[in-house]
Amino acid sequence: MSYPIELIRHSLAHVMAAAVKKLHPDVKFAGGPAIENGFYYDFDTDYRFSEEDFEKIEREMRELIKSNGRFEQRIVDLDEAKQIFADQPYKMEWLNEYDAAGEKLSIYTFRDFTDLCRGPHVESSKDLPRDGFKIRNVAGAYWKGDSKNKMLQRIYVDAFENKEALDAFLKQQEEAALRDHRKLGKEMDLFHFEPEYAPGAVFWHDKGYKVYRRLIDYMRARQERAGYIEVCTPAVMDRVLWETSGHWEKYGAHNYSGKTEDDRMFCIKPMNCPGGVLIYRSVLRSYRDLPLRMAEFGKVNRYEASGSLMGIMRVREFTQDDAHIFCTPEQMESECIDTLKLILDIYKQFGFNEVKIYLSTRPEKRIGSDEIWDLCEKSLANALNAHGYEFTINPGEGAFYGPKLEFILRDAIGREWQCGTIQVDMNLPERFDISYIGEDGEKHRPVMLHRALFGSIERFMGILIENQSGNLPLWLSPEPVVVVPISEKYREYAESVVADLRAAGVYCRADLRDEKVNYKVRELSLAKTPIIAVVGEKESADKTVTLRKLGIEKQETVALSDFIAQMKDAIKLPL
């Protein structure tokens, strides 16, 4: 009989727990769910699992599976459960919680491993694949996901219905690793890091910075079209601003700050919001000014935990395509809808059609009244529902000042990254006491929406590189064309081609090195150059270029003037 893969994975988790119990009888069990591509199980023991244990555990699992052990369920009462799990503190904690919640206490026994578990499971281990799983790694994980708790050892396993599916997955993961933006960033000469001098901060090379600027150009054009204005606020401001905003209390430790000669405490901005608020506040605003959509490509610095840094995806200095929309409460919902549409439209432009959306709601530690939270959460949900967008509610994950929508993209190996976001904020307007004069001549408090579409230019570019395997579209490519003369006899013509292209606004260069065409084609291809224009005797005589496009062996010779016209068009922003 065949079972859903989740059931197989979850049952394999029990098998692994049984195997680990056999090898390390003193181990304490926490829990082990099925996850995407496999399962894990959390253990607590003084023994430190390492790669050398993987094979032993796998072998033991195979033995157990071969034994055709049954998965037997029983419903027990609290007393019996307490006896069964007397030496299992983590299970004791669960069963007390389940009992308090009035749940039935279900236990499953597989061989000599009994687990507190709702199930369901396969009937017998003969329903499980003997070679469809492979231990991936061991990692630390806090009990109940809380960093105040003890750290357990989590063993991750890739698991599929059979060996073929597992091998296919492993191969796909291997291929995905080749698209890692850190690897491609090096190969394409986009950026590098200096861990000694600036851990978690990007050094943009010429080519990387061209892409970066191009992304901003594109976003700027989209925003201007959507009725935004753009501002620029100081990088260093008095700490009082963050105290006023309420962020110092919560995030002070993650800020870069320092005292100046005159004993003032300054702070390198970790976010752009207060700057925008100060511009809003610099003049008296009328209801006629709203909605005021104020964008800023603001570079922010946050001292992120060392363990959270990852390539250009999570860094300590990054640029947000930030904007603050000041509006009336009545305008809030339609502004959310417009922003939502803008985000998804732009993502589509980059080939991201499957965007996961989270609605993160009020956290425990928050400010603002429940009525305000009700209103804000409802506005976001309404915006989503109005257009039939599917979303997942993330309870308690909102910012302390308001709920947020998060737009999630995946990297090459499937990890989720929050990119775009729309957040409602009824806190800052109050704290900074901003207002507008209404139709009635009275002062009113505007609502503030924070939104970022790329989120961080760095992260978005990282995702983009991985998703496109470095093959950026012509308009984004830092070097859409490289001209390669066959020999030094044709240098002059190559240089004139470059000059003509540049005159037409197409960035390009000639590769004049004393190397064979083969060599240059190989090297330029590895650097993901979209178009190689080869010129030799024929081309210089006919005023043509022979084009080789990335990944395509077939070449075509076209008139230089036609090529320039084509390129001029191809590198335009896709608006």
Add this chain to the structure above:
RNA sequence: GCCAGUUUAGCUCAGCUGGUAGAGCAUCUGAUUUGUAAUCAGAGGGUCGUUGGUUCAAGUCCGACAACUGGCACCA
């Protein structure tokens, strides 16, 4: 920040059980003047992440610190 692993030339990596470092590519020099994924030859280049310790002797063993990688936690 926490758990585990890793750190050797610009890059990718080798260096077994301790006896003062190697390869390929890149760079430089020379030859070659090249027609679509690596032309040939020679040369230079490393206080082996930093810092303590063990030892007659440390890239190799032990400790601390840092960075990076994979997770966890965090993510205004």
